[in-house]
Amino acid sequence: xxxxxxxxxTFSNQxxxxxxxSIRAIVQHDMESGFRxxxxxxxxxxxxxxxxxxxxxxxxxxxxxxxxxxxxNPVFIFDAxxxxxxxxxxxxxxxxxxxxxxxxPITVL
Amino acid sequence: MIQxxxxxxxxxxxxxxxxxxxxxxxxxxLLSPTNQAMQNDMNLNPALxxxxxxxALWQEKSQANGKSCASCHGDVKHSMLGVFATFPKxxxxxxxxxxxxxxxxxxRHQHLTVFxxxxxxxxxxxxxxxxxxxxxxIQAASIGSVKNDYESGKNLYFQRIGQLNLSCAQCHDDRAxxxxxxxxxxxxxxxxxxIYRIEWQGMGSLQRRLRxxxxxxxxxxxxxxSKELVQIxxxxxxxxxxxxxESPGIRP
Numbered sequence: 001x002x003x004x005x006x007x008x009x010t011f012s013n014q015x016x017x018x019x020x021x022s023i024r025a026i027v028q029h030d031m032e033s034g035f036r037x038x039x040x041x042x043x044x045x046x047x048x049x050x051x052x053x054x055x056x057x058x059x060x061x062x063x064x065x066x067x068x069x070x071x072x073n074p075v076f077i078f079d080a081x082x083x084x085x086x087x088x089x090x091x092x093x094x095x096x097x098x099x100x101x102x103x104x105p106i107t108v109l
Numbered sequence: 110m111i112q113x114x115x116x117x118x119x120x121x122x123x124x125x126x127x128x129x130x131x132x133x134x135x136x137x138x139l140l141s142p143t144n145q146a147m148q149n150d151m152n153l154n155p156a157l158x159x160x161x162x163x164x165a166l167w168q169e170k171s172q173a174n175g176k177s178c179a180s181c182h183g184d185v186k187h188s189m190l191g192v193f194a195t196f197p198k199x200x201x202x203x204x205x206x207x208x209x210x211x212x213x214x215x216x217r218h219q220h221l222t223v224f225x226x227x228x229x230x231x232x233x234x235x236x237x238x239x240x241x242x243x244x245x246x247i248q249a250a251s252i253g254s255v256k257n258d259y260e261s262g263k264n265l266y267f268q269r270i271g272q273l274n275l276s277c278a279q280c281h282d283d284r285a286x287x288x289x290x291x292x293x294x295x296x297x298x299x300x301x302x303x304i305y306r307i308e309w310q311g312m313g314s315l316q317r318r319l320r321x322x323x324x325x326x327x328x329x330x331x332x333x334x335s336k337e338l339v340q341i342x343x344x345x346x347x348x349x350x351x352x353x354x355e356s357p358g359i360r361p
Binding site: 005006008010024026028030031071072073075 | 152153155157158161162307310311
């Protein structure tokens with residue numbers, strides 16, 4: 001059983017073939033670094049997203065490794081080239097069986 | 110004659126109002142362009158998750174009596190339009206801010222326990238309600254209706270406190286625009302609350318910010334939900350009356 005959270009991925013849903021378009025992906029996550037302590041001095045265990053992958057019709061267009069220095073609710077903004085209509089899938093995976101997958105259709109004119 | 114007096118009064122009002130509006134500045138103006146863009150674009154503003162959580166809570170039925178927020182208030186977009194801009198105000202003879210009213214509704218109508226201040230569900234609901242006032246001007250409760258609390262809040266604002274013996278006014282009126290450490294001292298208008306503060310890595314209420322300031326001057330912070338903090342909130346809303354609400358704001 002994996003944990004999941006809210007995510008929002010934004011791109012224009014109709015793009016022209018061959019054109020670059022911008023994809024913006026933000027996900028809800030505390031990104032607990034593992035370096036913080038409670039007021040009682042107990043270390044808060046690390047709980048972060050480890051990897052973000054965006055695929056366009058199954059082909060990876062963007063991939064990133066995340067580390068404890070990255071703040072909460074990380075945002076990625078990147079470009080992809082419009083190829084053909086299909087599905088853009090964003091996938092965040094991390095500590096403690098964290099997994100969030102979001103699929104959105106894209107129409108290429 | 111009466112007409113002439115009326116137009117004179119109106120022009121006097123406009124003149125004074127414009128003069129006040131010119132000198133007041135939201136801390137939004139002090140943000141970097143990237144942080145301003147993050148606040149403006151609700152697909153990038155991380156507070157959008159608090160709003161989404163709030164929308165889920167708005168529909169969540171009480172296990173005690175089956176009532177949700179929506180059972181009484183209906184669609185939040187209509188029932189809460191501009192509501193945040195009028196708080197704090199007197200409800201059942203008590204000065205309430207939005208957080209206090211959320212908890213009053215939970216105990217009185219949903220027969221549930223209260224949310225703790227700064228807990229995620231409390232911030233989610235208050236952010237959802239504040240968001241319905243985004244872009245609208247602050248309409249503080251008339252001084253007549255809150256006279257004693259307004260006077261107390263004003264006194265607290267000008268009262269020197271703590272080991273550093275500073276009042277709110279000494280920083281935020283007298284020294285606004287100058288630097289404290291590396292940062293510009295803002296004018297302390299509560300236009301963006303609840304805020305997503307990057308330093309906090311999450312949402313926070315106006316009371317959290319006030320308590321930060323109190324411990325900053327080495328004073329013992331008033332408790333969350335205390336009468337004093339709500340009175341300061343009220344005075345700040347009066348000070349910022351007419352300014353545009355930006356909630357949920359981004360602050361560094």
